[in-house]
Amino acid sequence: MNRERILLEHGGGGLLSHELVTEVFLPFFKNACLERLEDSAVVTLGDRKFCFTTDSYVIDPIFFPGGDIGSLAVHGTINDLSVCGGIPLMLSAGFILEEGFPMEDLKRITRSMAEAAKTAGVSIVTGDTKVVARGAADGLFINTSGIGRIEYPSPLSVESIQPGDAILVSGTIGDHGATVLCKRKELGLISEIRSDSAPLNGLVASILAASPNIHCMRDPTRGGLGAILAEIAGQSGLSLSIREAELPVREEVRGVCEILGFDPFFLANEGKVAIFCAAPDAERILDVLRNHEYGRDARIIGSVGERDGGGLILQTIIGGSRVVDLPLGELVPRIC
Template sequence: MDHDRILLEHGGGGLLSHELVTGIFLPLFRNACLERLEDSAVITLGDRKLCFTTDSYVIDPLFFPGGDIGSLAVHGTINDLSVCGGKPLMMSAGFILEEGFPMEDLRRISRSMAEAAQKAGVSIVTGDTKVVARGAADGLFINTSGVGIIEYPSPLSVASIEPGDAVIVSGTIGDHGATVLSKRRELGLISEIRSDSAPLNGLIGSILEASPNVHCMRDPTRGGLGAILAEIAAQSGFRITIEETKLPVREEVRGICEILGFDPLFLANEGKVAVFCSPADACLILDKMKNHEYGRDAALIGFVGKRNGEGLILNTSVGGSRVVDLPLGELVPRIC
C-alpha cells in the first residue's frame, strides 16, 4: 500500500481497489470463501450450496434515466448472486439517511425497490435505518445483502476458465456510466441514453438451463468491462484477447466518450453480464441472449488463450494490439 489515506479511487473497482482488498481486508479476514474474490461467497450447508453477497450504493444523482438508487440496489444485488450461478431468493435493505432528506423522495425510492424486487421474484425480508446529521451522508446511502441457492452443477469461477473459452457480453457497454455522466449538472450534456440497470436472473437462468458448459460469469459494474476482464486475466494467468470491432457500443455512448475523452470499455454497466463458456456452446448461448429482453445486443467479443501471464489484449480497430491494464480508479466516481 503506497498511500497513508483513503483516496476516492480506492472505491472505483480498479487497481487501487484491488490493492485495498488484497493489502488490508483479505489478510485480516482470510478464509476459503473470501479467497475466491468473486461477486458472491459460495457456502455449502449439508447437501445445499448457497451464495451470499453484500453491496452499498452511493450514486450521484439519486435519480437518473432508466432508474434510481433504489432499483439499482436491488438489481445489483440480484446480479451478483446470479453470476455465481445462484437463484436469488431474498435480500436485506439498510438505509443511511441524512437529516432533512425529503420524505417523498424516500417514498419514491422505496417504491422503486419494491417494484424491482417483485419483478425479479425476490423478497426484501429484513433491513435497518440510520439517520445522520446534515452533511454526513449526502442525502441517502443504501446497503443491501442477498442470499440465493445454487443448483448449477459446475462451479462458476475464474478457476473454471479453460483455454479456448469464448468471451461473450450480453449487450452494449457503458450505458449506465454514460447516463450518469450526461445527467450530472456540471457536465450539462443532453442525450437520449438510459441506464441499463436491470435484473439479470432471468437471462442468466435461461443460459445456465441451456448449457452445461458455462465456466465463469461477471457483471461488469464499476470499472466497466475492461476492468473485470483485466482482473480475470490477472487472476487466471490466461491471455484473454478481445476485438475492438466486436464490442457493442451505442452511438450515444461513443459520442459522450469522444467528447469527454473516456473509453466505453471502462464505463460502468448495471445490466450486462460477461460469460466465459466452451466455444462449442457459444452460438447456443448467444441465441439464448438475443431472444431475451436484456440480451438483444449480445456479442461474442473474444477468446481465452494460453496461460502465459500476458493479461488482457485488445486487438484494435486499426489493426494493432495493446495490453489493457486495470485502471487505477474509476473514470466516474459515485456511479453505483
C-alpha cells in the same frame, strides 16, 4: 500501497480497489470463501450450495434516466448472486439517511425498490435504518445483501476458465456510466441515453439451462467490462484476447465518450453479464441471449488463450493489438 489516506479511486473497482481489498481487508478477514474474490461468496450448508453477497450504493445523482438508487441497489445485488449461478431468494436493505432528506423522495425510492424486487421474484425480508446529522452523508446511502440457492452443477469461477473458451457479453457497454455522466449538473450534457439497470436472474437462468459448459460469469459494474476482464486475466494467468470491433457500443455512448475523453470499455454497466464458456456452445448461448429482452445486442467478443500470463489483449479496429491493464480507479466516482 504507499498511501496514508483513502482516495475516491479506492472505491472505483480498479487497481486501487484491488490493493485496498488484498492489502488491507484480506489479511485480516482471510478465509477460503473470501480468497476467491468472486461477486458472491459460495457456501455449502448440508448438501446444498448457497451464495451470499452484499453491496452499498452511493450513486450521485440518486435519480437518473432508467432508474434510481433504490432499483439499482436491488438489481445490483440480484445480479451479483446470479452471475455466481445463484437463484436469488431474499434480500436485506439498510438505509443511511441524512437529516433533512425529503420524505417524498424516500417514498419514491422505497416504492422503486419494492417494484424491482417484485419484478425479479424476490422479497426484501429484513433491513435497518440510521439517520445522521446534516452534512454527515450525502442525502441517502443504501446497503443491500442477498442470498441465493445454487443448482448449476459446475462451479462458476475464474478457476474454471479454460484455454479455448469463448468470451461473450450480453449487450451494449457503458450505458449506465454514460447516463450518470450526462446527469451530473456540472457537465451540462443533454442526452437520451438510459441506464441499463436491470435484474439479470431470468437471463442467467436461460443461459445456464442452455449449456452445461459455462465456466464463469461476471457483472461488469465499476470499472466496466475492461476492468473485470483485466482482473480475470490477472487472477487466472490466462491470456484473454478481445476484438475491439465486436464490442457493442451505442452511438450515443460513443459520442459522450468522445466529448469527455472516456473509453466505453471502462464505463460502468448495471444490466450486463460477461460470459466464459466452452467454444462449441458459444453460438447456442448467443442465440439464447438474443432471444431475451436483456440480451438482444449480445456478441461474442473474444477468446481465452494459454496460461502464459499474457494478460488482457485488445485487438484494435485498425489492426494492431495492445495490452490493457487494470485501470487505477473508476473513471466516474460514485457511479453506483
